Amino acid sequence: MEDWIWTTLVRALAFGTPILLAGLGEIYAERSGVVNLGVEGMMAVGALAAFAVAQSSGNPYLGLAAAVLVGALIALPFAVASITLRANQYVAGLALTMLGLGLSGLLGKPYEGAPLAHPLPETGFVVAALVLAAVLWFFLRHTFAGLVLRSAGENPETVDAMGINVYAVRYGAVVFGGAMAGLAGAFLSLAYRPSWADGITSGLGWIAVALAIFAAWHPLKAVGAALLFGALYHLSYRLQAAVSPEFLKAMPYLFVVVVLSLSALRRGPSGAPEALGIPYVRGERR
Amino acid sequence: MRRIGPFLVEKDLVAPPGRVLAVSTAALVLAFLVAGLVFWAYGVSPWVAYRTIFVETLLSPSGFAEGVRRAIPLLLAGVGLVLAFRGQFWNIGAEGQLLLGAVAAAGVALFVPLPDPLKLPAMFLAGFAAGGLWAAAPALLKLRLGVNDVLTTLMLNYVAVYLVEWLIHGPWRGRTAFGFAYSDRFPDAAMLPLIPGTYVHWPTLLLALLLAGAAWFVLARTTWGYPVRVTGDNPEAARYARMPVFWVVFGVALASGGLAGLAGVGEVAGVHGRLLGAYQISLGYGYTAIIVAWLARGNPLGAVLTALFMGLVFASGDVMKIALQMPFRVTDVFNGLILFFLISTERLLYYRVRWAPARKER
Numbered sequence: 001m002e003d004w005i006w007t008t009l010v011r012a013l014a015f016g017t018p019i020l021l022a023g024l025g026e027i028y029a030e031r032s033g034v035v036n037l038g039v040e041g042m043m044a045v046g047a048l049a050a051f052a053v054a055q056s057s058g059n060p061y062l063g064l065a066a067a068v069l070v071g072a073l074i075a076l077p078f079a080v081a082s083i084t085l086r087a088n089q090y091v092a093g094l095a096l097t098m099l100g101l102g103l104s105g106l107l108g109k110p111y112e113g114a115p116l117a118h119p120l121p122e123t124g125f126v127v128a129a130l131v132l133a134a135v136l137w138f139f140l141r142h143t144f145a146g147l148v149l150r151s152a153g154e155n156p157e158t159v160d161a162m163g164i165n166v167y168a169v170r171y172g173a174v175v176f177g178g179a180m181a182g183l184a185g186a187f188l189s190l191a192y193r194p195s196w197a198d199g200i201t202s203g204l205g206w207i208a209v210a211l212a213i214f215a216a217w218h219p220l221k222a223v224g225a226a227l228l229f230g231a232l233y234h235l236s237y238r239l240q241a242a243v244s245p246e247f248l249k250a251m252p253y254l255f256v257v258v259v260l261s262l263s264a265l266r267r268g269p270s271g272a273p274e275a276l277g278i279p280y281v282r283g284e285r286r
Numbered sequence: 287m288r289r290i291g292p293f294l295v296e297k298d299l300v301a302p303p304g305r306v307l308a309v310s311t312a313a314l315v316l317a318f319l320v321a322g323l324v325f326w327a328y329g330v331s332p333w334v335a336y337r338t339i340f341v342e343t344l345l346s347p348s349g350f351a352e353g354v355r356r357a358i359p360l361l362l363a364g365v366g367l368v369l370a371f372r373g374q375f376w377n378i379g380a381e382g383q384l385l386l387g388a389v390a391a392a393g394v395a396l397f398v399p400l401p402d403p404l405k406l407p408a409m410f411l412a413g414f415a416a417g418g419l420w421a422a423a424p425a426l427l428k429l430r431l432g433v434n435d436v437l438t439t440l441m442l443n444y445v446a447v448y449l450v451e452w453l454i455h456g457p458w459r460g461r462t463a464f465g466f467a468y469s470d471r472f473p474d475a476a477m478l479p480l481i482p483g484t485y486v487h488w489p490t491l492l493l494a495l496l497l498a499g500a501a502w503f504v505l506a507r508t509t510w511g512y513p514v515r516v517t518g519d520n521p522e523a524a525r526y527a528r529m530p531v532f533w534v535v536f537g538v539a540l541a542s543g544g545l546a547g548l549a550g551v552g553e554v555a556g557v558h559g560r561l562l563g564a565y566q567i568s569l570g571y572g573y574t575a576i577i578v579a580w581l582a583r584g585n586p587l588g589a590v591l592t593a594l595f596m597g598l599v600f601a602s603g604d605v606m607k608i609a610l611q612m613p614f615r616v617t618d619v620f621n622g623l624i625l626f627f628l629i630s631t632e633r634l635l636y637y638r639v640r641w642a643p644a645r646k647e648r
Contacts, residue, residue, distance in 0.1 A: 037436070041622075077626065087629040090376065090436045091580070095625035098573065102618025106328055109613050198615065203444055210437065246452035253444040257427075260438060264431035 008234055009227075013126050014192070016230025018043070018184040018204050020129045023211035023222050024136055025180025030212050031140065032173035033153035033275045037093025038078050040205025041100020042178050046071040046185025048104040051196040052111055054189075060120045064186050071182020072175045074100060079174040083167055086279035097205070105198040112197055119194035125187045130223065137219035149173060153273030156280045166280050181205065203253070210256035213263065216271035229255075292643040301635035306583060309634050313627035320623050321616075330610050338609050339602040349601055351484035355557070357597025358487065359384065359549035359571040361494040364578030364589040364596075365501050366545030372505065372518040372584050373538030375425060379439030380546040381572025382446030385564055386420040387413035387547025388554045389450060392469055392561035395476035395554075396458070402475035409476060410493075410551050417547020418540040420446065425539030429532055443572065447564040454561055468562035478556040487556025490548070494593075497545065501586035514538060518584070546572060569600065570618070577625050599624075 022039050029036045049070035054063025078096045081087040140146040151159045152169040159166050184204070189196050207229055215222040229252055236248030288295045322332030343349040363380040370377040377383075390412035394400070400408055424438035453469070460470035478487040505511040513529040514537075524531050553567050554560070561567075578596050582588035603617035 037440075081626060081630040085630045085633055087632055090378075091576070091625065091629050094378065094573070094576065095622050095629065097622075098618050099622025099626065102615045102620075102622050103324065105615030106324065106613055106619060109328075198613070206440065206444070210441070213437075244452055244456060246448040246455065250445045250448035253441040253448075256441045257424075257433075257438050260433045261427055261431055264427075264433045 008231060008238075011234040012227050012230035014122050014230070015233040016226035016228075017122070017126050017129045018187045018192070019208050019211055019229050020133065020222060020226035021125075021187065022181045022184035022205060022208035023215065023226060024129075024133060024219055025177035025184075026208055026212040027215065027217050027219055027222060028136065028140075028149070028173045028180075029177035030276055031153045031217055031273055032149050032170045033156060033273055033278065033280065034079075034082060034170050034174050035089045035093065035277050036075070036078060036082075036096070036174060036177055037090055037209060038075070038096025038100060038205075039093075039177075039181050039208045040201055040203065041097035041104075042071050042074050042181035043100075043185040043188075043201045043205045043208075044104040045074050045100045046182030047189040047200050048108040048111070048185075048196060049182065050186035051116060051189040052108070054116060054118065055111065055114065058118065060116070060118050060190050063190055064120070064183070067182040067186035067190075068179045069182070071185065072179040074103075075175050075178025075181075078178075079171050082279065083170050083174070086281065089277050089279070101201075108196055108198060114195065116190065116194035120191045122187075122191045125191055129226075133219050133223045140219060150273070152280075153275055156275055160280075160282060166282075170280070181208070184208070207252050207256070210259065213272075214256075214259050216263075217273065218271070292641060294640045294642040296638045296640070298636050298638050305638075306635055309631050310581065310583075310628070313631045314624060317620070317623040317627045320627075321620055324619050325612075325616075328612065330606075330612065335606065335610060339605055342605040342609060343598050343601045348484070349605065350598075351481070351486055352604060353594065353598035353601035354491070355485045355487075355597070356569075356571075356600035357593045358490050358494055358552055358556075359568070360575050360578050360596050360600075361498060361589060361593035362490070362549035362552065363542075363546040363572055363575035364582065364593050365494070365498045365586045366542030367575050367579035368582055368584060368586050368589055369501055369505070369514070369538045369545075370421075370542035371579055373514045373534050374518055374521055375428070375535050375539045375542065376436045377421060377424075377439050377539065377542050378436050378576065379421060379424065379442050379572070380542070380549075380575045381568060381570065382439070382443035383417035383420045383543040383546035384550040384553070384568050384572045385443075385446040385450050386416040387550030388561060388567050389446075389453065389550075390416035390547065391476075391551040391554050392453075392458070392472070395472040396469060396561075405473070405475045406478065406489075406555065409555055410548060413547040413551035414544040415547070417550065418544035420547070421539045421543025422536070425536050429535055450561065450564040450567070454563065458561060460560070469560045472555065472559050476555060477559055478552065480556070485557055487552055490552035490556055493548065493552075495590065497548075498586045498590050501541075505586060546575070549575075569603075569614070570621070574600070574617075574621055577621060577628070580625065580628055596621075 022043055046067040050063040050067035053066035054060040078092055081092045082089045152166050156166045188200050211225050215225040232252055325332045325335045343353055391409040394409045394412045424435050427433040427438055428435040454467045458469045478489050481488050513534050517524040517531055517534045574596050578589055578592045581592035599620050600617055603614050606612040606616050607614050
């Protein structure tokens with residue numbers, strides 16, 4: 001019995017790691033006021049970049065760096081569209097997901113099916129994700145830069161009045177979110193699978209978006225939420241004999257709907273940043 | 287008013303059709319240019335790619351027919367989304383609603399004993415109802431609890447995918463499927479006729495065109511369309527004028543889900559003749575329908591053109607897959623880039639740029 005609990009916890013941590021990494025990035029983006037629904041796409045390009053570079057260089061750490069870089073880069077056009085050009089953030093994120101899935105599926109064709117020669121251990125990613133959660137919480141809660149980031153999402157006019165560029169803050173947060181999604185992708189293709197296949201992200205990016213809401217945009221609560229989602233994923237494998245696997249696979253998505261509804265029922269503030277989803281225009285009233 | 291070099295930039299409240307056309311065309315051209323770079327990165331010359339696409343879709347009758355076939359589900363779902371977006375219901379769930387329509391149609395075709403002439407009409411009705419209900423749930427959550435409709439409709443897409451997978455692996459797996467995951471074949475009475483020599487199931491095409499016209503008429507010319515238009519332009523004003531905002535949002539949700547459901551009926555009854563894998567029933571039509579609706583700029587009749595255009599983009603994906611051995615994912619690249627440039631240039635619609643060189647100060 002104890003064994004069972006231990007295995008479940010360990011596997012839940014592993015399953016939860018990509019969700020946590022990408023979710024932390026999304027929390028930062030959303031805390032700055034920008035909803036980025038492109039996580040799934042950014043994760044997919046990150047996974048491909050990691051695999052392609054690790055495979056051709058023989059060095060998985062180079063792959064890791066490539067994933068972070070490519071994740072950050074692919075978030076840039078989204079940032080331009082949603083922050084500078086003030087496009088609808090939801091639709092821009094959707095476009096980013098389409099583009100990311102398309103690009104990775106297309107350019108990843110030659111890598112499909114090949115195993116990775118030098119995979120990275122899962123444990124490293126798990127520990128890194130937990131440490132990052134703590135660091136990101138501290139940064140957000142206890143530093144001046146963290147305060148500015150939060151203010152950009154709550155009340156951008158104040159940030160502007162302080163003489164700080166709201167656009168720059170939001171760009172930074174969105175690009176950081178992309179880097180984290182890339183890292184989450186690298187976990188999949190360098191450690192978890194270690195291989196590349198089109199569709200490797202299998203909806204985890206969307207769960208990461210839901211995680212940000214579920215964790216009330218709080219990096220430490222995100223750890224608990226990721227564990228919960230991870231446990232759900234793990235159980236979906238364990239319970240295959242008893243319950244249909246399709247139902248278990250659908251569970252996280254149903255769970256998101258239920259969680260969103262429950263948090264809407266909850267009285268009082270949801271914890272959502274005030275200016276979330278609203279493009280900032282300098283000198284114009286909201 | 288702002289001056290950029292010798293130009294005067296002024297804000298406009300409305301976008302004249304000419305500018306909409308010019309800006310949309312520019313966005314599409316940019317998207318195709320960037321897509322060309324992607325082909326080049328993949329190792330296919332963009333010149334060869336676009337020439338092949340042009341010859342095999344626009345100049346070849348069978349290629350063009352493929353584009354029309356792809357346009358059918360895009361038009362049905364797209365018209366629904368035009369209504370949804372006009373009524374401020376951010377339905378990203380057409381994909382799931384389409385699948386539910388396919389499931390309902392398959393259920394009627396396979397398991398409901400009906401006289402032959404009633405079979406297809408019953409399938410269309412069931413498909414409309416199933417798609418509509420799949421959209422009604424997020425609409426109610428939005429209206430009653432304020433739950434974000436983008437996320438709920440999106441999540442339900444995945445739930446729909448697994449529902450289809452469960453049916454074809456489990457209770458609905460065909461007796462004649464030989465271990466494959468799909469249902470039995472529909473009886474002949476449950477199949478839509480095709481235009482000979484093509485896969486164009488013309489009754490669905492006709493239905494889609496009629497519904498696009500009807501949606502335009504309702505929106506532009508009837509008393510029902512008026513509250514939808516006001517709600518879309520200014521929800522606060524609609525509430526202040528005591529318009530039935532609840533019923534407007536609920537209505538457009540039902541209609542958009544229902545129309546996507548009809549698209550699903552057309553795919554299983556017109557093309558496949560059985561319920562099969564979710565990604566085989568729909569190649570992402572529900573997502574592409576978002577582009578169709580966005581490009582149509584809120585006009586259901588405009589969706590006829592934009593659906594045909596996106597249908598041809600899908601057909602280009604087929605061409606590139608066969609003629610150039612590229613993965614079908616190229617359509618996602620097209621879709622993503624088109625949507626990106628489209629919404630990025632949206633703001634430009636409301637600016638008038640005039641040539642007005644500054645006069646020298648005396």
